[in-house]
Amino acid sequence: MSSISARTATTRQMGKRQPGGRESGLGRSLRPAGEGAGVELRNVVKYYSSQRALNGVNLSMAPGEFVALLGPSGCGKTTVLRALSGLESVSEGHIEIDGVDVVNTPVNRRDIGMVFQAYSLFPHMTVTQNVEFGLRMRRVDAASRRRRASEALDMVGLGTFGGRYAHQLSGGQQQRVALARALVTRPRVLLLDEPLSALDAKVRVQLRDEIRRIQTELGITTLFVTHDQEEALAVADRVAVMREGNIEQIGTPEDLYTRPATSFVATFIGLSNAIDAELVGNEVRVLNAALPLLGTGPASGAVTAYIRPEDVSFASSGLGATVVASSFLGSLRRTQVRLDSGELLFVQHDVQLRPASGERVFVALRGVPVAVDARQ
Amino acid sequence: MSAPEVEAREAQAPHVVPRLVATRAGRPQKTPRYAAAPSALTRWIILGVTGVIFIVPILAMIEFSLRQGQTGAYGFEHYAAIFTAGEAGTYDVLFQGIANSIGICIVTVAIVLVLLLPTMILVELKYPKLRGVLEFVCIIPITIPSIVLVVGFIPVYQVVARLFGSNAWTLAFAVGIIVLPYAFRPIAANLAAVEVVTLSEAARSLGANWGHVLWRVILPNLRPGILSACFITIAVVLGEYTIASFLSQNTFQTALVLVQHTDPYVAVIFAVFALVFAFILLLIIGRLGSLGRNRRAA
Numbered sequence: 001m002s003s004i005s006a007r008t009a010t011t012r013q014m015g016k017r018q019p020g021g022r023e024s025g026l027g028r029s030l031r032p033a034g035e036g037a038g039v040e041l042r043n044v045v046k047y048y049s050s051q052r053a054l055n056g057v058n059l060s061m062a063p064g065e066f067v068a069l070l071g072p073s074g075c076g077k078t079t080v081l082r083a084l085s086g087l088e089s090v091s092e093g094h095i096e097i098d099g100v101d102v103v104n105t106p107v108n109r110r111d112i113g114m115v116f117q118a119y120s121l122f123p124h125m126t127v128t129q130n131v132e133f134g135l136r137m138r139r140v141d142a143a144s145r146r147r148r149a150s151e152a153l154d155m156v157g158l159g160t161f162g163g164r165y166a167h168q169l170s171g172g173q174q175q176r177v178a179l180a181r182a183l184v185t186r187p188r189v190l191l192l193d194e195p196l197s198a199l200d201a202k203v204r205v206q207l208r209d210e211i212r213r214i215q216t217e218l219g220i221t222t223l224f225v226t227h228d229q230e231e232a233l234a235v236a237d238r239v240a241v242m243r244e245g246n247i248e249q250i251g252t253p254e255d256l257y258t259r260p261a262t263s264f265v266a267t268f269i270g271l272s273n274a275i276d277a278e279l280v281g282n283e284v285r286v287l288n289a290a291l292p293l294l295g296t297g298p299a300s301g302a303v304t305a306y307i308r309p310e311d312v313s314f315a316s317s318g319l320g321a322t323v324v325a326s327s328f329l330g331s332l333r334r335t336q337v338r339l340d341s342g343e344l345l346f347v348q349h350d351v352q353l354r355p356a357s358g359e360r361v362f363v364a365l366r367g368v369p370v371a372v373d374a375r376q
Numbered sequence: 377m378s379a380p381e382v383e384a385r386e387a388q389a390p391h392v393v394p395r396l397v398a399t400r401a402g403r404p405q406k407t408p409r410y411a412a413a414p415s416a417l418t419r420w421i422i423l424g425v426t427g428v429i430f431i432v433p434i435l436a437m438i439e440f441s442l443r444q445g446q447t448g449a450y451g452f453e454h455y456a457a458i459f460t461a462g463e464a465g466t467y468d469v470l471f472q473g474i475a476n477s478i479g480i481c482i483v484t485v486a487i488v489l490v491l492l493l494p495t496m497i498l499v500e501l502k503y504p505k506l507r508g509v510l511e512f513v514c515i516i517p518i519t520i521p522s523i524v525l526v527v528g529f530i531p532v533y534q535v536v537a538r539l540f541g542s543n544a545w546t547l548a549f550a551v552g553i554i555v556l557p558y559a560f561r562p563i564a565a566n567l568a569a570v571e572v573v574t575l576s577e578a579a580r581s582l583g584a585n586w587g588h589v590l591w592r593v594i595l596p597n598l599r600p601g602i603l604s605a606c607f608i609t610i611a612v613v614l615g616e617y618t619i620a621s622f623l624s625q626n627t628f629q630t631a632l633v634l635v636q637h638t639d640p641y642v643a644v645i646f647a648v649f650a651l652v653f654a655f656i657l658l659l660i661i662g663r664l665g666s667l668g669r670n671r672r673a674a
Contacts, residue, residue, distance in 0.1 A: 085581060087577055087580070087581070106580075107577075107580040107581055108580050108581075108582075108583045108584055108585055109583075111583075112581060113581070113582075114577075114578065114581035114582075116574055116577070116578060118571055118574045120571070120574045120575060120577070120578040122575060122578075122579070122593055122597075123570070123597060124596045124597055133579070133582050133584075133592075134582035134583055137582055137583035137584050137588060138583055178578075181578075181582065182581070182582075185582065185583065191581075
């Protein structure tokens with residue numbers, strides 16, 4: 001399996017960044033010194049004893065780009081981040097920041113900023129002392145330390161919290177301070193290791209959007225590890241989907257959703273109906289429809305086709321089905337139906353339509369390309 | 377639901393904000409009462425009974441030390457005697473014993489700080505798999521009676537005496553082992569309560585080298601545990617008799633036994649002093665422990 005499908009799409013970031021012309025409300029010292037740093041991981045392999053945690057990972061990040069590493073737990077995404085940070089050594093391969101190989105550079109010299117999943121504020125220090133820590137390590141004088149720390153705290157909206165201790169802050173506030181602490185040194189790369197996982201839903205979305213805002217303003221190259229696909233799609237310029245130590249696909253969120261390279265990506269990103277089908281040449285015969293094939297599949301024969309719920313619709317005629325259940329999702333409704341041939345299908349449709357369970361309906365497939373997978 | 381989640385939830389509700397503002401570092405919070413907790417009356421009875429069990433012998437000791445012979449009168453004669461007899465050298469063995477014990481305390485505390493503490497931090501950070509082994513090794517001494525240990529120490533001390541001489545302070549090597557279980561516990565508890573690994577990773581990502589990590593991040597957070605370990609070590613050293621006696625060293629405890637033969641009053645007076653000293657140490661440990669808790673409590 002290829003470790004990377006190098007369809008590196010255009011980075012939204014590249015064209016969008018303005019050279020500091022707009023008044024962003026950030027202090028001068030927090031503005032990027034120049035361009036963010038480019039990051040290059042080439043063929044990175046990591047063994048834990050005899051187990052291969054990373055299988056030759058290739059990832060290249062443009063300066064100022066926001067890349068999310070997405071995957072189920074144990075897929076190696078955190079290992080990639082820790083390898084880039086230097087907290088974990090790599091067994092083989094190269095890691096370059098700004099064109100310089102950093103494989104043998106210790107963590108404290110890599111000039112990175114990091115936010116952890118667990119609240120990692122130093123409990124014996126005040127918020128200000130926490131934020132100043134990185135500057136103190138860089139021997140910045142007290143006056144500029146204080147000024148830069150207060151600017152960083154203003155940036156995350158906690159300007160008045162400097163005298164508090166970590167235990168006096170909520171989880172969301174602690175992660176904001178951690179973000180300020182990571183950014184105050186103007187690192188070349190920002191690494192976020194599931195920073196939102198411990199927060200509850202509302203705070204998570206708020207902070208997620210805020211991270212994206214700050215990242216765009218500072219133009220700092222950012223790697224964001226998450227297992228939450230919604231999070232990844234919402235904030236990242238590009239998303240890399242990982243599985244079992246490989247990057248399965250990397251691309252813009254739209255790319256991943258509309259043109260998944262593998263069935264794993266098709267099922268991991270968004271919801272898909274998995275239906276038995278037959279592949280003949282370049283055509284997927286599924287439920288008496290013939291749909292074009294997306295990408296490459298197995299040669300031919302019995303396959304599983306992955307079809308998005310929004311590509312299935314109710315029709316006046318077509319495949320006969322019975323409604324099983326229907327759920328209201330705010331702006332749309334998703335209904336599960338059982339086809340007369342036995343398959344269960346999700347149909348996404350307008351909220352106005354309210355199918356009752358047990359109701360007889362007809363469904364039709366839209367003629368969009370689908371991903372397929374050899375059937376066992 | 378984990379504590380941080382609860383906090384995050386609470387922080388959203390506007391009515392909780394004043395409580396957050398009112399919270400200050402170090403201010404003790406009222407302990408919540410759990411359903412299974414005994415009522416106030418039961419607690420006072422338990423405290424009273426155990427208190428009496430402890431206080432009666434101490435009061436008896438004090439009463440005894442104040443007696444003036446068989447006359448039935450009380451006075452500070454024996455207390456005064458300790459100082460007036462100083463010139464005659466009557467109690468020199470006792471004062472020498474106290475001095476020796478203090479020397480042993482210092483070396484033993486140094487062993488805990490220089491050997492045990494760095495080992496525990498290293499195991500926690502780099503070799504977490506060895507945690508169980510370290511704990512086992514540190515707990516072993518408590519399972520072996522001192523008298524058995526001494527039998528093993530005698531040949532070892534022939535070597536020790538050749539290397540360092542047979543000064544009283546060399547007893548610290550033996551006591552250092554006896555003390556391991558007591559010193560290990562508070563430090564281990566503290567290590568478990570602080571996320572040492574995450575904190576040191578955070579510090580290193582911010583540019584700190586290992587020296588800075590240790591000095592500015594780990595040690596300040598382990599302070600309560602380290603201090604407790606030191607005080608317990610001192611208390612154990614001051615109470616140690618068997619090893620000192622069998623290795624023919626003069627320490628506070630052996631001197632007490634010696635003096636008791638000639639002047640039981642003075643022995644009891646010093647025993648009372650030792651108890652009071654130990655209580656003060658325990659009170660300080662308790663204070664430190666609660667300080668640590670308040671810091672972390674949300």
